[in-house]
Amino acid sequence: MAQGTFPNNGQGGLLLTLEDVMSGGSNWYNLQPENKYTQWWGNTPVETTADEVKELLTGKTLVTVNRLNEIAGEKVAVNGHNVLLPYNKKPIAQIRSGKKRLQIDWEQGSVVWSQDIPEGADHQDFCQESKHLAYTIQGNLYVKTATGETLQVSKDGSTDDSNNIVYGQSVHRDEFGISKGTFWSPDGQLLAFYRMDQSMVAGYPQVDITKRIAGVTMDKYPMAGETSHQVKVGIFDVRSRKTTWLQLIGASDDYHTNLSWAPDGKSLYVFELNRDQNDMRLVAYNTSTGKLSKQLLQETHDKYVEPMHGLEFLPWDASKAIMQSRRDGWNHLYLLDVATGTAEQLTAGEYEVQQFVGFNQKAMSILYLANESDPRRSCLYSLNLKTRRTTLLGADDGVHSASLSEDGTMVIDRYSSPTVPRSINLISTQPTRGRRPNLVVNILTAKDPWQEKGYKIPEITSGSIKAADGVTDLYYRMVKPVDFDPAKKYPTVVYVYGGPHAHNVDARWHWCLRGWEAYMATKGYLLFILDNRGSEWRGREFEQATFRHLGEEEMKDQMEGVKYLKSLPYVDSARMGVHGWSYGGFMTTNLMCTYPDVFKVGVAGGPVIDWKYYEVMYGERYMDTPQQNPEGYERCSLLGKAKNLKGRLQIIFGYNDPTCVPQHTLSFIRACEDAGTQPDLFTYPGDGHNMFGRDQVHLHERITRYFDDFLAPVGR
């Protein structure tokens, strides 16, 4: 059943510690796989180091950091990595220092352009084309032009800490693929931006204990079924200094996502989704009048539709754009005719396109990542739009990321696979008449740093079992204790996430092993990680199996994992624990309370406890509103299960978690107190939904100690 065993060939004598395996640990950096920092100078690949920028292939120095600082007359570049070469073949370096952005001609030896960055500027969005900078101060939006003029785009943004009205920031709580609030037109003279009115949204009190007397901020947090915020889209014309408001269709609390500029800047395309998230329309607005010009298409579904990607217009044909849709059950690429609204399917099959990478303009092909050959992988493909031929680029293994040259004929392909910590390759994306494209050059293949430095490495395998539906394959990762002896019985910890838009098992280095798992294996634990139904990259049906009853199918699948574990002679089924964070904290708490005789110890981090305390956007997508689905909310709430707790469960939360607000954890604690059960609790004041730096080390010492205390207290 187990496939793709990672060879346990690193049986050195050193034992991994948390300082080695956590990113906040003191030795973490030293144990990272070797790396090279690369970028494109137009169509020339370059490498940056601490001291210089050089041609990747020849190693020839283009310019040194010292030289740039000398030309600038001050220290503007800290190292080579923050130097950009924006213009193909031109000897221009662009640097952003703390206070300004400047362009230096290293041949002429002069600063050829510079722009001050206003103090306190937030949400900066620099347009490389026009060199205008959009930014916010408090709730208002500003533009600093290429020539240094400051333009105030909005006036009624909040200037107190109410955050009632905010401009130029991400909206809809970063759902639907939204991560920012300003969108420059192709020529950089028009700026589309969001305006979000949150005055009608309740605030969640976040207490800051670091002040002399603890203070409070009311963080706008629309909870499921409650009043949501209202978003508008404006277009600011830098030349006329006028704003045109789009006359958006739909209800005031609809979602307006994936804003996409037409190449000529005359239209802005918006994916409009109703609050119920089951009716999505792609519409075009006239950017000079703000009026709706046309509805291109509509997608509905009885569960939900989730637009995650904007349009990518063909560089050689402005009438067509690449669009992504899950309408056939899997995320695929479509060629949209913006005149007719017809969308021609480009990719198909029981796999998912994971990322659109870009275009090869010469070959008229598109590049994308997909998990076609194995759900755990993310490999690079090109699809020629003329021939419709699909070509695998680079290794058919691992998880890739790709960076295209300006003309798209070359790609820097980075990946890791279960046995390869890091590989960087420069690959041609040009057609090769049916043969696999030549690998131009292998830039780096890193060795296993743990093995090199003499650490004991646990055996890490991945395989599949059947889901609770009896049909679906689910993938797992298993981490065996170091010095594994199949005749022994080991305490076993299930690590779980289990929610949508994420997965734990993929074909990265060590099967995507988390450092803490290696540490636990060093201490003698067996770890097991299974991606249940509901998780990522397995298609719509796989994900939507959980609709309106989050947690239930996911747990059934995890219990199939437990069944498999119990079948293994070296798993001590009397010593099983579970750990997860966020959705995984929800799963952990749920598993502890639903299967109190299976799991002896659990550690749940930042858990959802009752979906009514979660936000509108994510929560209502999967659960509908509490008003629409009261029975589902009740069944999926852990408050009623608090009474079932038998084992040892520690819940840990960021005291200022703005995502799974503390009301989740605290309500569960209260429910346990009322029911007479005894969970344990910990918090990190000042931290949010996750812990970073030294707190991450502290946290994992804490998690480990809990399993040491209660799951495997004496000499394993």
Added chain:
Amino acid sequence: MAQGTFPNNGQGGLLLTLEDVMSGGSNWYNLQPENKYTQWWGNTPVETTADEVKELLTGKTLVTVNRLNEIAGEKVAVNGHNVLLPYNKKPIAQIRSGKKRLQIDWEQGSVVWSQDIPEGADHQDFCQESKHLAYTIQGNLYVKTATGETLQVSKDGSTDDSNNIVYGQSVHRDEFGISKGTFWSPDGQLLAFYRMDQSMVAGYPQVDITKRIAGVTMDKYPMAGETSHQVKVGIFDVRSRKTTWLQLIGASDDYHTNLSWAPDGKSLYVFELNRDQNDMRLVAYNTSTGKLSKQLLQETHDKYVEPMHGLEFLPWDASKAIMQSRRDGWNHLYLLDVATGTAEQLTAGEYEVQQFVGFNQKAMSILYLANESDPRRSCLYSLNLKTRRTTLLGADDGVHSASLSEDGTMVIDRYSSPTVPRSINLISTQPTRGRRPNLVVNILTAKDPWQEKGYKIPEITSGSIKAADGVTDLYYRMVKPVDFDPAKKYPTVVYVYGGPHAHNVDARWHWCLRGWEAYMATKGYLLFILDNRGSEWRGREFEQATFRHLGEEEMKDQMEGVKYLKSLPYVDSARMGVHGWSYGGFMTTNLMCTYPDVFKVGVAGGPVIDWKYYEVMYGERYMDTPQQNPEGYERCSLLGKAKNLKGRLQIIFGYNDPTCVPQHTLSFIRACEDAGTQPDLFTYPGDGHNMFGRDQVHLHERITRYFDDFLAPVGR
């Protein structure tokens, strides 16, 4: 060394559980010592039961609850305990039901007076003399007259939840003996009241997680060294409906305490204390003009003066009043001449008067409680003001409380002693020519309910050791495990409070054993409780040894207790734990961090962590301000000691603790995280500084489990 051993004569077979020993436990009530409810009908002692009110000595029924409800025509009395007989020998029963207060003549069979209680009336203060009712609604003060008229005393009290201005409520955070904010004149026609302006005081954010979306209240909390509130005193004349404001002396944030009416109502005496709490003046104000009429006396001290008691005017001589003062180092009674301000000392010696009980008007004597014969006791004495002869009334053992008849010639004396769970006696307070007064009648001597019901009772002893100063006697209580075997070694838990105005060891039943200690003894732990220097009823020097460096002397004394424990063969010094709440939480955390190799396990509840987060009134008395005593605040803060934590320390706090605000605990947790140490944590959402009811049971199950987990994990 051990004295007063409680005989371990209850070796029945039943083991005490938390349900038996905690006041929130399901069997607690059944295991309470037998009781009788008594009160005075003028000079006649009566007993109340669920059904009736009867003469205590004859058992003759005065009136039944049913009869009272029948006369009222509705259910106004729930049981006999809420029936008062306010007028000596008159057949008048006074009852307060939820909605009204009424007087019923049970002989005439009619309601002779009634007064509606306004809806939402808070801080009710009913004047028995005038039958006027003072009360507050939100921030304002009202009077409902005996005839039913509603008078609004104040207008500018806060009617929102800001609490900026409040009338008729306790001020100065209940310090200095203040527990209320309205004070009726002897004839009940003038009402002295407090007005507190807190608008300049910072609010502490208290988060309510029980709301649909967590809400926040800003609780006015003046922290040490920060801006404090400002208090005024007004006098409202019910007849003229006019308010006269006292023209208070001193600074705006001075303390105005122990308001005392002259018998004729023409003067109001106020103990005025500066914010630094080292300069106290007793002043008289003219109640018709509000002007200062005279300063009677002044008390200063280089550490602090703490006025805790008002004046008690002699019923037979309005020119003299009983006053309490610690000016000679011990709290004693003084006879104050209000014309001259001279104060004649009435009691003296190295003991403390603990309570002024009242007057015997016939004998012209005063009754009081004092610990003259043993610091752990509180016994009843009379002092004849004519003969100056002091007489012990009742048993010279135990801790007494006393309720005087109207003329003061009889007292209902209740006490418990180490071997007596409860004794109620009716005693004459009349002089007996040098002989001990006759005990009129023993009303009840309860048997040990644990013994009667067949529970195993641990051996409980009390004794003394020397303090760290080598001179002072400190008293302890020791609780041995049930089935104690002196050849074994027992895990030992020190329970500690240690702060001023409280003590743990006194001569009550079982030496004041707390139920949890009995439970722990049942589980095989030895418990030790020592009242260190700084604690109550041991005189000024004993208390003030800790001035400006709280925690240090207290810990030294506790370590003397540890030294004593280590000298005992049956104490396992490798398994020592510590537990305490509030000041005891401060001590516990402090001991864990200061003596990390002594205490293996600690549980600290609602701790002070840094005195700068504590309130102005209490905090500045013992520590001065952070500005005056920066070095002391730094040394006494536990934040800098977080790095020393080695053992297992669980901190538990009420999530809405308004006394030791959560900033204490959370700052310590943050400090531990930053220092890389690992405390444990728990909280009770919705609870304040202490837990009650079922939460108390849950809490003690939790505390016990922690010691079971880490101090004595395997078969003791």
